[in-house]
Amino acid sequence: MKTIADRLAATALLVLAATQASAQGDGAAGITEATQMVTSYFDPATQLIYAIGAVVGLIGGVKVYNKFSSGDPDTSKTAASWFGACIFLIVAATVLRSFFL
Known part of the structure; x- marks a missing residue:
């Protein structure tokens, strides 16, 4: 008669074998799909970073103008x-886009 420890060990081995069998599928297709998904985000992300840069530039311009108008020596x-x-x-x-694409 088998003990509980023997049954747990046998169950663990079966689960491990099933996991190994399913993991040996087409891994190249998964990597290719993941690469395509990540690279598809670069164009919108680049545009977003450019837009953030424009907003930062406008805010900076206003702050510099205010300091210049008030005569601050730290302008x-x-x-x-x-x-x-x-x-x-x-x-x-630009560098990240050219480096990764």
Whole structure:
């Protein structure tokens, strides 16, 4: 007569064998499908990053204008940081797109 431990071990082996058998299907097709799904998101994501860069540029322009109008001596530093943020967003989107596609 089998004990509970023997039955659990046999069940675990059967589950493991079934998992291995189903995992050996067409893995290349799954990888290809996943690659196509990920690359299909790059164009909308790139456009979104460009739009975010434009909004950041507009907000930065308004902030720099306000500082310039009020005579703040810190205007050039603020302008450089906002301009750098916009350039980073645009360059990062372009580089990531060209690197992964």
